Amino acid sequence: MVLGFSQNSIKLLSLLWLTIGTIFSCNKNLEVKYVPILQKHEVYVILRGTNSKEGIIAKSYNTLDKRPSHSGILIYDNEQWLVYHIIPNKKDKTALVVNTLEEFMQKTQESNQFFAILQENIGYNQIHDEIRKQLKVLTDSHIYFDYDFCLENAFNYLYCSEFVVKVLSQATDFAFNPTPLNATVIGLHSAFLQRAYLDYYPVDFFLSSECFELVYEESI
Helix, strand or coil: CCCCCHHHHHHHHHHHHHHHHHHHHHHHHHCCCHHHHCCCCCCEECCCCCCCCHHHHHHCCCCCCCCEEEEEEEEEECCCCEEEECCCCCCCCCCCCEEHHHHHCCCCHHHHCEEEEEECCCCCCHHHHHHHHHHHHHHHHCCEEEECCCCCCCEEECCCHHHHHHHHHHHCCCCCCCCCEEEECCCCHHHHCCEEHHHHHHHCHHHCCCCCCCCEECCC
C-alpha cells in the first residue's frame, strides 16, 4: 500500500514539525541571538540587572545608569562562550564562578531586567592573552566574596565590578587604571555593608567609559 500526501498535508506536517522543534529548542535559543555579534578573538564585559535584594542595593550606587547590577568578563574558550564573574558563595566554595553564556542568562530569567555586552577597546596590544592569564591565576585561587567592599584587602577578596577592573588593570600593566568613586552609604544599607562610606567601582562604570563599546543592550 502506497501512502499519498496532498500538498496541503505536506505543508501541515512541515508546520507541525517546525512547531515541535521550536518548543523543544526554546531553552537553547537564549544564547543564539547574541552569538552573531560576538567575535571569538575579542574580550567582552557583560552586564545584567536584576530585582534581587543584592541587585537593588548595587543599582543604588550606580552614577548614571540604574539598570545594571552585576558584571563579568565574557571570552570564547573551549569552543564556547564563558562568563567569569563573582557571586556571594559559601566560604568553602570559591566566589569566582564560570558559566556558559546560556547559563548566565538562565539564572536571571525570572528577575532579569537588563542585559548588555560591551567590547573591550582599551588598545593594549597583548590584552587578550594577558586577560586569559589573569583569569587562570584567579580561577586557580580560592576567591572570597568581598562583603566589606574594600579595595585595600587581600587580592582574593573581590566583588563583581572590582574583579573586572582588577583583571583588566593587571592585564594592561595598569595602563587601564580607573579611579574608584566615593559615596556615603544610603540609610539601611549601612547595616548590610557595615560602613558609612564606600570606595568602589560602580557597575555602570563600563557603560560610560571610552574604553568599552556597547555592542548589545536589552531592557525588559
